Amino acid sequence: MGFTLAEHIPTCLNGKTLAQSIEAKLAAHVQTLKSQLGRPPGLAVLRVGDDPASAVYVRAKEQACERVGIRSFGAHLPASTSEADLLAKITDLNHDERVDGILLQLPLPPHLDARPLLYAIHPDKDVDGLHPDNLGRLVRDEPGLRSCTPAGVMQLLAAYGIEVAGRQAVVVGRSILVGKPLALMLLNADATVAIAHSRTRNLAEVTRSAEILVTAIGRPRCITADMIRHGAIVIDVGINRIQRPDGKFSLWGDVDYDAACQVASYITPVPGGVGPMTVAMLLHNTVWSYCRRHNQPAQLLQLSPTDQPAR
Structure with missing residues (x-):
């Protein structure tokens, strides 16, 4: 990586352009599978309270879903929502066959502990990759949601x-x-x-x-x-x-x-x-889960290991 300051112009790693390319690939894949499987992939983003940054992030995710052809099942819950009510909502989404991915938008209001809520999301729908099962698969370098x-x-x-x-x-x-x-x-x-x-x-x-x-x-x-x-x-x-x-x-x-x-x-x-890459990977994970749940090939991007032994 040798160069002199006089000639040095760094390469900009443009996540926006790459994310658009990934979205286009996913959109084509979703269009093909939707006609075969009878439904599009589904993503539920849960937002609790009125954090302004979270509102912006969630809207960006919903717009990205629209571009790719993923159906949104999200909900905006009041800041006063109890842990029991939120757990009940997550449980409903775990059992909803239309939903392939569930994401709990952080941060949560102070009275809610994120850990048990994240653990309540079924590992196969944990598109944020934060469930202990998925983190364990990452530690072992095994296929899973990242x-x-x-x-x-x-x-x-x-x-x-x-x-x-x-x-x-x-x-x-x-x-x-x-x-x-x-x-x-x-x-x-x-x-x-x-x-x-x-x-x-x-x-x-x-x-x-x-x-x-x-x-x-x-x-x-x-x-x-x-x-x-x-x-x-x-x-x-x-x-x-x-x-x-x-x-x-x-x-x-x-x-x-x-x-x-x-x-x-x-x-x-x-x-x-x-x-932009974070949002693109959320879309990828949702489609990956959708494919896995319907026994379709799920190797969309090289995010999982190639079964080579660790050295």
């Missing part, structure tokens, strides 16, 4: 022909939603992986060791150019809504993008990088 954002990162790397095997990867962030599953996916792809977090000492020294640096900590522009190895591949998962003086909001990543462009070889923008 967490959407990490899966989107891996698809971006693959689409741009970026070799993962043998490279040093650092993931900054250890959440169960992104950091931990992504570290496992990179490890399963034969990278050498380190996870950094809020208690990591000498964070800049750790991040500078990375040939592939992924940030998912939710702190705007906290990764500066001096923390990035020259020629590194930088994947910015952070989406931070920052209010401007005019009252409107801008989206910032975890990485100081303009400065990072001076040293990175590849970089994702915010917005337009990982975000």
Whole structure:
């Protein structure tokens, strides 16, 4: 990855364009299967309360479903919804044969504990990949539903022909939603992986060791150019809504993008990088579940292992 600053222009990893390509592939697949199976895939996104960011995200998912031909069975429940009522709703969706995927939009109102609710979703409909059964399959590198954002990162790397095997990867962030599953996916792809977090000492020294640096900590522009190895591949998962003086909001990543462009070889923008890929992988997981439930070939994208033994 050698180059001089004078000639260096980093490659932008365009998640928006790739997501559109994946959507087109899924739409064609759904159109074919719908005529054979008599119904389209179904996705239920459950939103509880009135978090404004969640409203935007859910609407984007519903619009993406419309584009691909997935039927939406979502519900917007009041913030006062009890755990028992929400569990009852999830149970109904688990037994609804029209529904292939269930997603519980986070965050939830403070009185609700997400863990038992996520565990209540049937593993075969867990399109967010957060059920212990699916996380266990990821640990064992077995076929299963994969967490959407990490899966989107891996698809971006693959689409741009970026070799993962043998490279040093650092993931900054250890959440169960992104950091931990992504570290496992990179490890399963034969990278050498380190996870950094809020208690990591000498964070800049750790991040500078990375040939592939992924940030998912939710702190705007906290990764500066001096923390990035020259020629590194930088994947910015952070989406931070920052209010401007005019009252409107801008989206910032975890990485100081303009400065990072001076040293990175590849970089994702915010917005337009990982975000669209997260939605594309949600659609993929829904169609994957739909195929599996109807005994149809489900290898739509290379998200599952190829049955090679770990070494």
